Amino acid sequence: MTYVTGFLSPVPEGNKQAYIDSAEFAWALFAEYGATAHWECWEEDVPDGEVTSFPMAVKREAGEKVVLSWLIWPDKAAADACFASMETDERWRDMDMPFDGKRMMWGGFDPVFVKTA
Template identity: 35%
Template sequence: MSHYVDGFLLPLASEKLAEYQQMANKAGAVWKEHGAIAYWECVGDDLDIQDMTSFRTSAGCKDNETVVIAWIVYPSREERDRINALVMADPRLADMCDKDNPPFDFKRMAYGGFKSIVRYE
């Protein structure tokens, strides 16, 4: 059985990293509780590789921003759809961040679902 992965790329103001990390910790617990296999959130560290497109460029970062990449692994696309419906209805998710001052701009986040084609563990 192949897994299904939701992937995220977003710019994050460096001063909001601690706030974002708290939100991500709570979100990860909610996703896992509803059936996700894995939940990863990673902040940029070594991003400016010579002769390659920078993650900062891809994420549209401003001077004071870094990059977060994240992914959630599911057993299948069908399970992803079922799990995400449960997560979006979970009141804990709605209470995670201040809607008037979110830790990042949701409109600048890249998101997509991916079929796995190679997997080593």
């Protein structure tokens, strides 16, 4: 069954192109390991919250944008194999991360409702 890995990251506005370049580099590896889709979404309308919000979740600082990303996998096993490869496949070490990875969050999700037009 399809599996989704989601990410939320704070990225300095000035690093937008570097971030896109990094995502393009990563996509080649994700696809090789079985990912079927990769979305990177740059903050457009992301309000601050009073109790919780995307900016609060990543501790967004002045001059940063929130990026919402996800990968689609054929199944959890493919995702797990890909992420395990980050310890052994040296190509991952060549990937630039133009943001504070300590404030990035991620997780795996089992889709329960999917519709497309």
